[in-house]
Amino acid sequence: MVYVLLAAGLSIIFGVMDVINFAHGEQFALGAYFAFAIAGPLGGAGFWVALVVAPLLVGVVGMGIERLTVKRLYGRDPLYHILLTFGLVLIVNDLITSAWGKSAQPFPIPPILDQPVALFGFNYSLYNYGIIVFGSALALGTWLLLNRTRFGMIIRAGSEDREMVRTLGIDIDRYYTLTFGFGAALAGVAGIVLGAYQNVSPTMGSSVIIPAFVIVVLGGLGSFRGAVVGGLFVGLVQTFARTYAPFLEGLIVFLLMISVLVVKPTGLFGTSVGAGDHHDGALLHGSGGGVLSAETRAKLGYAGVGALLVVPLLAEVTGVTYSVTLLEDILIWALFALSLDLVLGYAGLVSLGHTLFYGVGAYASVLTLMHLSPSVFVALAVAVAVCAAIAWGVGYLSIRVSGVFFAMITLGFAELFYNAVFKFDFTGGPDGLFGVDAFYGLAGLGVDPGEFAVPLGPFVHDGGVVQYYFLLAVVVGSYLLARRLIRAPFGSVLQSIRESEERASFIGYDVTAYKRRAFVVSGGLAGVAGGLFAADNGYVAPSFLHWINSGEVIVMTVLGGMGTLYGPMLGAGVFVAAEDVLSSYIDQWQLVTGVLFVLFVIFVPRGLVSLSRTVADHPLFESAVGGRFRDRVGEQAGVTDPEVDRRE
Structure with a gap:
């Protein structure tokens, strides 16, 4: 009752x-x-x-x-x-x-x-x-x-x-x-x-x-x-x-x-009415919403990667070594958000159970390190294979339905796996698996972080540096792979599906097959994120599969700007950093985070990447500058104003 x-x-x-x-x-x-x-x-x-x-x-x-x-x-x-x-x-x-x-x-x-x-x-x-x-x-x-x-x-x-x-x-x-x-x-x-x-x-x-x-x-x-x-x-x-x-x-x-x-997606007594039929809005992606050109964004990206490369050196010099640990968390969540953006931002699929692949990737990685090979390379390969296979199976069943029903069925699969890991001894039950050592190499050739030590002037860099640079390389490589996919014809089809699935189907594309492929790639990348976290920290627990992780990664994706690849990664960085800073100074950090996020959802739904465009389009700002800045924003972003075109 x-x-x-x-x-x-x-x-x-x-x-x-x-x-x-x-x-x-x-x-x-x-x-x-x-x-x-x-x-x-x-x-x-x-x-x-x-x-x-x-x-x-x-x-x-x-x-x-x-x-x-x-x-x-x-x-x-x-x-x-x-x-x-x-x-x-x-x-x-x-x-x-x-x-x-x-x-x-x-x-x-x-x-x-x-x-x-x-x-x-x-x-x-x-x-x-x-x-x-x-x-x-x-x-x-x-x-x-x-x-x-x-x-x-x-x-x-x-x-x-x-x-x-x-x-x-x-x-x-x-x-x-x-x-x-x-x-x-x-x-x-x-x-x-x-x-x-x-x-x-x-x-x-x-x-x-x-x-x-x-x-x-x-x-x-x-x-x-x-x-x-x-x-x-x-x-x-x-x-x-x-x-x-x-x-x-x-x-x-x-x-x-x-x-x-x-x-029967509508349930035992449900009907199609009331299942999201009343809304006429679409998912608001962040592409074309900024003031920076593609070339400028590329230069900023190179500069960002360069800054990340020198962080361990600066951390040793300044003594703020915790910054490396924080950046590792940000990079892992950035990869997780990137994986979700492939299906949410480009295919329009709202997955409430994406933590399934993050958690399964972590478990697959740890179990491989414990029973198959101490190599992180092998562990991540197994994590990708397992998560891609599960994503294909889940996608085969889930993509038959759409909208709210797709979101709910992915949530159901995630909760099924979450409850299952408590039942088996080989997953460690409620305690999880701990004490895993990782080796960065193959066939005995590589680096053991526990034995790694390189003197550089008055400082000695340990195995944590190896973990950091390997993590950075994987995240950057995953971003480049995702960008290559989106710029290929495959990505163009995904975006057409997002804009109008019916039209994409009419011109001959197998919409279901394309969405399933995107779901498989997305699941594999999420598995890499989970595997990296488990390998770096040496443990895995049922909390990796908790539904709250799915909620947080969706928050990061929308906060940064879905449909841009780099936006969700930016959103992950802002979210994780804000959570870390706020929790260090105030007990009610969740309250502050929640309020800020609610304001963003209401007023900046296209994410941080579109913040400048949102400000420029605000009536108060527009009246103050006479629309000149707004027009400049549109030119930089490649977006034209139909009213301007008519005046010309």
């Missing part, structure tokens, strides 16, 4: 507004914490007061979020809702930890509900039965609200044809705000119910959001009936798996999710 309440709110928001709300889990946690704060001072009656007041507060917070942020993105591709709400996850989670701390807190239920009750041969507390009764009543009341009231009629009509509703004189935007608040309130109720049953903790939101998405996908995106049936079904399946097939616990629901998406 907790799943039913959680998924119902998520499904209602998507069905009416086409918003994939990743912050729904944090609203779930916020309801639990509001109830915890209200119930404490009030004593025995506090729980009942909190059960009414806390969801209302969460609903108000939800309405504020919709009015201030989500409302600005209506009409855009659903990817931007995902990005926006991912930023909201960082903000809300940091606010929760700032207010209540990072430790779990007990939230006791009233003594009257803690009494054991025997019913039909089962002996549970009255609270357990109360959850079932209360959840059922609330689900029934929600159904009646949606199907038997004027409010429900309007939001159902808005989910079918929102422009027609506006034409009838109804302020549908106000109903959107109420709908978002109502969905958030349902999540808050679920958080209260589960928080009192267990404990309240800052991680409770992230632990339920993925199962919630599984439920709405199984039942049908946007279908309230599907959310109810899916919630009950997933809860029963998990319980039976935990009791009778522990090995399948955590796996079977994702297998079901993938199967449903492959066979």
